[in-house]
Amino acid sequence: MNKNSLKQKAIEIGKVHSGYTLEIEDFHKKSGTLMFAWKSACGDKEIIVELDVFGNLLDFHLDKTSVSKVVLAEKSLHESALQYVMVYYPEAPDNFILEKISVNNDKKSMQFTFVQQQLNLPLPRTGFFVETALDGEVIQFHYYGFVKEITLPENLLSKELVMEKCLKDLDMKLSIAMINSDVHENSKELPRLVYEPVLPFYSHPADPSSVMKRDEQENENEEDSLLQPLPQQEMPLPDINKAIGFELDAYTKVREVDLGDELVTVWRQGEPPEFQDLSVDSYFITQNDQAFKIKTNKETGMVSSFANFEDTRGPLSLSITECKRIASQFLYKLYPDANRYFYINEVISDTENHKVAFHFTLIYEGIPFGLAYLSVNETTGNIDSFFGPDLDPLTLSQLQTQPAISPEQARKRFISAFELELLWDINYKENSDEYYELVYKQSSRRISYIDAQTGEIIWSKLH
Numbered sequence: 001m002n003k004n005s006l007k008q009k010a011i012e013i014g015k016v017h018s019g020y021t022l023e024i025e026d027f028h029k030k031s032g033t034l035m036f037a038w039k040s041a042c043g044d045k046e047i048i049v050e051l052d053v054f055g056n057l058l059d060f061h062l063d064k065t066s067v068s069k070v071v072l073a074e075k076s077l078h079e080s081a082l083q084y085v086m087v088y089y090p091e092a093p094d095n096f097i098l099e100k101i102s103v104n105n106d107k108k109s110m111q112f113t114f115v116q117q118q119l120n121l122p123l124p125r126t127g128f129f130v131e132t133a134l135d136g137e138v139i140q141f142h143y144y145g146f147v148k149e150i151t152l153p154e155n156l157l158s159k160e161l162v163m164e165k166c167l168k169d170l171d172m173k174l175s176i177a178m179i180n181s182d183v184h185e186n187s188k189e190l191p192r193l194v195y196e197p198v199l200p201f202y203s204h205p206a207d208p209s210s211v212m213k214r215d216e217q218e219n220e221n222e223e224d225s226l227l228q229p230l231p232q233q234e235m236p237l238p239d240i241n242k243a244i245g246f247e248l249d250a251y252t253k254v255r256e257v258d259l260g261d262e263l264v265t266v267w268r269q270g271e272p273p274e275f276q277d278l279s280v281d282s283y284f285i286t287q288n289d290q291a292f293k294i295k296t297n298k299e300t301g302m303v304s305s306f307a308n309f310e311d312t313r314g315p316l317s318l319s320i321t322e323c324k325r326i327a328s329q330f331l332y333k334l335y336p337d338a339n340r341y342f343y344i345n346e347v348i349s350d351t352e353n354h355k356v357a358f359h360f361t362l363i364y365e366g367i368p369f370g371l372a373y374l375s376v377n378e379t380t381g382n383i384d385s386f387f388g389p390d391l392d393p394l395t396l397s398q399l400q401t402q403p404a405i406s407p408e409q410a411r412k413r414f415i416s417a418f419e420l421e422l423l424w425d426i427n428y429k430e431n432s433d434e435y436y437e438l439v440y441k442q443s444s445r446r447i448s449y450i451d452a453q454t455g456e457i458i459w460s461k462l463h
Helices: 003-014 074-088 159-168 208-217 280-288 320-334 407-417
Strands: 020-028 033-040 046-052 057-062 097-104 109-115 127-133 138-145 171-179 190-198 203-205 252-258 262-268 291-297 303-308 342-350 355-364 367-377 383-387 420-427 435-442 447-451 457-459
Touching (some): 003 033, 003 046, 003 057, 074 097, 074 109, 074 127, 159 420, 171 407, 203 208, 280 291, 320 342, 407 457
Parallel strands (some): 171 367
Antiparallel strands (some): 020 033, 033 046, 171 190, 190 447, 252 262, 291 303, 303 383, 355 367, 367 383, 420 435, 447 457
């Protein structure tokens, strides 16, 4: 099908009317797919349709802002989902089986995920999912496809053997972690002293012949980098905005995004760049080019991260040592006792972009609790980007840092609940296509941490 025919088909699938404007029309040569995206006049709704060159529907997304009073039963929503996919893939019910049903309370929707199986195990990135609003309207669809050829191993390692190999070198690392409800079960939204399990591997081939090849490739271990403390008693910078090269009067606020506890604002000097075309690349260039993005804590107003997308060049030629001093001054401005927490673990000089990047490990009373990054423009002396730690060091003052249980007790607690599952995984060979491989992985209900005070197992929600 030619591009115009594909575009017309996408309009029909998305039920796009005159209240929407085409924002993206992008052909991806490598995958042979064409993506269209339309935005409503008020900018609060989007319709996305992706097709292959033959006109087959691969992806559909609809922003549904209004919630209908009609609420259908799960069985009716399931039937609606199957009816939708059969319009585009009539053979789908015969090729795939229902793997799971997920409810999204925020979107008031239900998602039905179907997969292809081999040896009664699901194959990742096969099948499709359909997400419907509770009134039955389809708001999202993605088709992964059907795999025709899969090579089965002649022999399988026993799970017990792999478990023994995995747990033999298990290390329990004392850390501080934010336990929150988005990621963990039974969380209290507080930083906690925990033991983090460090396993020698997180995926192990079930085929003995694959293990031999993998071991040959992984016989070199990376050396731990030496951490450098921040210089003591650096004079903090007088003004954050000046340090990052941001003059409020010279910028216009382009948009604002509320993230709950944090607020992201996007600023730009002058007029936004014009669209070169309707490609995805052009869209993101237009969104980011010459923009200044700042994320702040809504309660304190403190900058938690920012990125300057302006291509700024100045008359300076600062050394790494001078850039390090500026980076330290910036951190002392945000955190008056920054040297208690921030340790430099890597310095990278990017001569092509005239920047020096600093990677930090954060440590509190000898216990690691996060990472941070910032870069200094060596021609202007400004901080060009900063990504602070997820966990604010100022919240740790009340944390008990002396564990009540030993690493060995935490290890035994972990082992008592640890399980491996036999699963299909996708692997890659150099200069070759991806392929399916049977592996042993930690069970879908994964252990994130062991509480260092109570011994409680902290389970991950992300399977």
